[in-house]
Amino acid sequence: MCLVLLLLNNPATRRTMKALLEKEGHKAVERGSLEEAVEMAGVYRGAPIDLILVDIRLLSVESNCEDLRGIGEIPIMVTGSGDDMIQGFLLGADDFVAEPVAPAEFLLRMRAVLRRYQKTASDTLVFANVVLNRKNQEVRIDNKSVILPQKEFELLFKLARHPKQTLTRIQLIEQIWGPEYEGDYRTVDVHIKRLRYRFSGVTDSFRIVTQWGNGYKLEIDSSLQRKTKI
Known part of the structure; x- marks a missing residue:
C-alpha cells in the first residue's frame, strides 16, 4: 500500500x-x-x-x-x-x-x-554542513566525524530522508526496530533525547522537533539547507 x-x-x-x-x-x-x-x-x-x-x-x-x-x-x-x-x-x-x-x-x-x-535511493544524505553515510553509519559535521549507535543513526537517517515530515512513533518503530518489536514505544523518545544531547552545541544546522501526540520531524536551517543525493 x-x-x-x-x-x-x-x-x-x-x-x-x-x-x-x-x-x-x-x-x-x-x-x-x-x-x-x-x-x-x-x-x-x-x-x-x-x-x-x-x-x-x-x-x-x-x-x-x-x-x-x-x-x-x-x-x-x-x-x-x-x-x-x-x-x-x-x-x-x-x-x-x-x-x-x-x-x-x-x-x-x-x-x-x-x-x-x-x-x-542514496545511502548518503547531505544537508547544510552535515553528511550522513549509511554504509559506515558515520555522521560528519564540517568534516568532523560523530559516531552514533546503530539505532540512533538509523533514526536520524530516517528523519533526514523525510525532512519537514512528521513521522509517528509507530512508523519509526516499524521501520527501524521492525514490526516484530514488542517493547515500549517510548524507546523512540529515549533515542531522540540522546540524539538531541549528542548534537547540542555541535551544530545548529538541524533540529528534531516534537509534534505532540504525533511524532517527530527534522527541520533544517533554511539559511544552510543544501540537501542532495550522492
Missing part, C-alpha cells in the same frame, strides 16, 4: 484516479495547487507521501518539480497530452503518463517508478 498525492486540474480525473488507486489497495489525497502540496510538507495525517501525480498544467519553469522535491525524496509522475511528454521531463518528472490516462498503464508505471526509486 502506498499513499499518492493527486495534483490534477480536472475534478473528474481526480475522482477517477482516486477510485482506481483505492481499488488497488492504495490511498490517495487530493490537492489543487503546488502551494497546497508544499504546505503539506510531504505528509498526510502522519503518513509520508510515497508518490506524487501532478498535472503538467500546474507546472511551469518557475514552479516545477523541484518545488515538490523540497518536501522530501518523493518520486513525481507528470500527466498531460502526448505532446507534453518532453516538457514534463524537462520540468523534472521521474515519469510521464499521457492523457487520457489508461489505468493499467498508470499502475504499471507507478510500480516501476517506486521500484526504481527504492533501488536508487
Whole structure:
C-alpha cells in the first residue's frame, strides 16, 4: 500500500484516479495547487507521501518539480497530452503518463517508478554542513566525524530522508526496530533525547522537533539547507 498525492486540474480525473488507486489497495489525497502540496510538507495525517501525480498544467519553469522535491525524496509522475511528454521531463518528472490516462498503464508505471526509486535511493544524505553515510553509519559535521549507535543513526537517517515530515512513533518503530518489536514505544523518545544531547552545541544546522501526540520531524536551517543525493 502506498499513499499518492493527486495534483490534477480536472475534478473528474481526480475522482477517477482516486477510485482506481483505492481499488488497488492504495490511498490517495487530493490537492489543487503546488502551494497546497508544499504546505503539506510531504505528509498526510502522519503518513509520508510515497508518490506524487501532478498535472503538467500546474507546472511551469518557475514552479516545477523541484518545488515538490523540497518536501522530501518523493518520486513525481507528470500527466498531460502526448505532446507534453518532453516538457514534463524537462520540468523534472521521474515519469510521464499521457492523457487520457489508461489505468493499467498508470499502475504499471507507478510500480516501476517506486521500484526504481527504492533501488536508487542514496545511502548518503547531505544537508547544510552535515553528511550522513549509511554504509559506515558515520555522521560528519564540517568534516568532523560523530559516531552514533546503530539505532540512533538509523533514526536520524530516517528523519533526514523525510525532512519537514512528521513521522509517528509507530512508523519509526516499524521501520527501524521492525514490526516484530514488542517493547515500549517510548524507546523512540529515549533515542531522540540522546540524539538531541549528542548534537547540542555541535551544530545548529538541524533540529528534531516534537509534534505532540504525533511524532517527530527534522527541520533544517533554511539559511544552510543544501540537501542532495550522492
